[in-house]
Amino acid sequence: MSKGTILVTGGTGFLGAHLISQLLEKGYTVRATARSASKLQSIFPKVSPEQLEVVEVPTLTSDHSAALKGVDALIHSASPIFGPGVSGQELFSGNYDGTVALVKQAIATGVKKIIVTGTFATLFDSDFQSAFGTRVLTEKDYGSVTLETIDLNKDGLQVNIEAKTLADKKIWELAHEHPEIDFTVVLPTLIFGPQLSLLTSSPSSLGTNGFIQMLFAPEYPPIPFGHMIDVRDVARAHVLALTTPPVPGRDKRFIIVNSTFQWKDVAALIRNKRPELAGRLPKETSIPVPQSSAPLDTTFSEEVLGMTSYIPQEETFLAALDVVLEWESKFGDK
Template structure:
């Protein structure tokens, strides 16, 4: 069992659950932050550490600064690399998405090679590295997406977030293949939902649910299909990948694939008419007219709205031993947490 685990992105939506689970299992967690002095950003994790079996060490490092992870990596048995921007609101995709994702991965994995102690790296990628647009499934003549596929339809100008994920993961495999010291296991979650450990989380997942509850899609939800997975299951998958000697390759995580409207109806089933949830699915033709209000380009609507996707997540259950939380429970816990933290009323 690895005892010292370096975790990047540990204060994030997924990362904080990973840190919590590792601490509760008795690991020494070396968590990197950009500014050690900003204790308020990780105070909630220090609190968890104070009553957990494991211990938390705070180290400074910057994704874009070459060599900044080397000190924290030396002496670590494993690395869980979660740090990468997830934002759909940006001005410069290269600077805000691609560079931190690709250069960050490069810096962290080069530190793993130089450390002489790291034996395994668990990398958080995304299902966005498997496919870009929903229509990819039809265009590639597939019945479903599996770990065999790599996203070929995203670019710097179309779906740049997805492009950042595929570029970072390909870079990781390239660095892995050029060395013999550590093993790489990749986690490819679909759209992550569920409660946040930090009330200050700026997760896109929380923004999406907040928009849904506040009535942004009241007159019609886009006919968009996603894979959905609980944040706690994603964290668990990282820990299983870390501890399982046989874990190898990529792992798609999805409890199910369903539409935005269908997901909203699961919330309605738990909370009734408390929120202004979508009344129906929005016709695609209507979306072409109002899509700009939701930040959707014509190309995105054309290639994603109304197209079915299927994700095969059987490897995560068969090889990692992951059991999934039902989406109903995930969404209920998420809304309850948002109520408790007064993110929604």
């Protein structure tokens, strides 16, 4: 017997596919949105339509009202991919406009539990200095950006983070207006690990595992984040949140992090475990960019979700490496 029907957005994504897998494993019925129903169905070919229903939704800002009807909970994991050719306006529309509209549609449709995937980067000051400091950051921290100060012409990464920060803040405004609905925002750090979603010829299909591919270069990746988590642990946090009751007087923002890491250490791991790849790694004289290292307080996540253990960092990075090597074997230069 099903535990209930959960709507998952972004079902073909890196995280979305793991969410669907874990929800099905736990006995939930899943309704998932995707741009392509056939693509999502090909990820789960043995799952019956009674267990996994797919609703095609063309964009993040599309009306989801029909997909929301009759579901017990919403997990919104869909997010635009930032990169070359993606404008600041597109990032803002997907991360802010789309998220806020979807949450409002869920409220109007009568959904009683709403879980949104945010990012730990919303904890940092807008100048990012707190990401590299010693002050302990908690789920109560936010960047200071406002709708009036966001600059859509900035670097795509910054626009992405600031749009997510504004969406996070707006979600809690709506939550306080609707105490009858149970809201959660999950704040994962940089996500790596095995991939269920389909690989395509586009490197963007690697998701954040693509940062591991960037190690195959003379210089280290220009990625300033140094906190990591396995995608399976992130999915687990969302699934646990489904059965977590409201916490009186607290916004349920859950920081999900395993540990900090340095790109040099990831390169050393690859050199040690996969010595045949050593010649492709950054040169010894290369200096990595500074990476976020601020201490993150996960007490709230531990106490409420019970998240006290995580998949080992080494296992996560090697799984991500295997995904990259699989992509190269299928689509890389021959």
